[in-house]
Amino acid sequence: MERKSDGFDNQKVIVIPNDILKILASDKLTRLLYITDIGFYPHAAGHYRSRKDGSNQNILIYCKDGEGWYMVNGKRCTVGRNQFFVISAGTPHIYAASDTNPWSIFWMHFTGEMADLLNDMYNQTHTIPETSDSRFDARNQMFEEIFINLWRDYNIENLRYSSMVLWHFIGSLAYIPQFRLITHDDSTDVIEKAISFMKSSINKILSLEEIASHVNYSPSHFGLIFSKRTGFTPINYFHNLKIQAACRYLDFSDLKIKEIAQMLGYYDQYHFSKTFTKVMKISPSEYKSRDKG
Template identity: 55%
Template sequence: MKHKKDGFTGQRAIVLPPAIIELLQNNEITNLLYVTDIGFYPKASGHYRTRPEGASQHILIYCTEGKGWFNVNGVHHDIEKEQFFIIEAGLPHTYAASERNPWSIYWIHFTGEKSHLFKSIYNKVFNIDDAPDARFKDRLILFEEIYQNLEKGYSIENLEYTSLCLWHFIASFRFISQFREVNKASKGNIIQEAICFMQKNINKKLSLEEIAESVRYSPSHFGQLFLKKTGHTPLNYFTHMKIQKACQLLDFSDMKIKEIADKLSFYDQYHFTKVFIKILGESPSSYKKRNKG
């Protein structure tokens, strides 16, 4: 089969000109993370790219149909439907569609001063498992937000908007679980179930045993799982949620600090203030004095 880098029926692609790339590099919003190339190749039979010196940008490829493969750092990876990978800039690589079942891919070349923040997902294969809350269409809507705005021209507003959309688009791959929370029923996810339980009981005092019981786990096992998932113990997380709620009450109500402390079941106003300072670095009264919008 003849190899080719593009020229597929129904393909779409935009390659930003060097002058626009320079503009992106010098803009304080866009220079952090921005698109240099973007496209969609449907049923890309014969698709094959090899770059012995690597690319100047990171390359995200999201396969929505068919199969393909890539090789980076001398390691071969097979790719199929609802999998994605990001090839790190500067690494020699090759990628191609399957000859028997060529892939359909959405792809973006991106870079920026903060593009290294996604390094943890570079040069690996990730699967996006199918589920009622998968939000496959929502992710593609984000892609279209970027593509269609770039297609309409390179105004500063379009460039800044697409740069900000890119953060969300890549985050939808990096933080799949969080991206799905919008549509996710909490049933079956004990961490989210526990957090929902905390939210519903934000005005109460809860023990580790009570939170663990709400998800039908032993306190010790639940505590370990929660810490591993969130980086916080359950009670520490619950305290942070209370302080977040306190901030909302300070911002948008006329409640006094003592009233807020009572409402959120702190021992007293002194205890509430001590915890507030520990978490936010300032007292509730100082926080309340600042002009909030």
């Protein structure tokens, strides 16, 4: 089969002009992360790219359908439907469509001052499982928003908007569980169920045993998985929820500090103030008097 880098029926391609790249690289917002090239190749039979010295930008390829492969660091990897990979800038590589079932791909070259934050994603294959909450259409729509805005005009508003949507698009790939959360049923998730229980018990004093019992876990096992997921112990998380609630009362009510302490289940005002100050680095009375907004 004839090898080619582009030239596919119904393809969509934008290569950002050098003058616009200079704007993207200097603007305070866009210079953090921006696209230099972007496109969609449907049923890209013969698609083949080889760069012995790599690219000046990171390359993201998302396989919407069909199959293909890529090679980095001497390792060849097959890519199929709903899989993607990102080749880091400067990495020698080859990628190509399958001869028998050529891929349809969204692709983009991107760079920016903050691109290194995504290092964990680079030079490996990622799979997006097909489930009821996958949100493939939402991700595809974000790609279209980036493309259409860049296609319409290179004014600074479009460039900035495209850059901001790019963050969201890559975030939807880097943090798949969080991207799916909008369609997630919290009642089936142990951690979310525990947090919901904490919120409904915000006026009580809960122990680790009580929280773990609510989700039918042993305290030790529950404490481990909760800390791994949230970065906090269950009790510390519960105290933070109480302080969040306290801030709302201080901001939007005329309740006295003593009354807020009682409503949130603290032993006394002193205990509440001590906990509040430890978390917020400011006392409740100072917080209440501080200018907001």
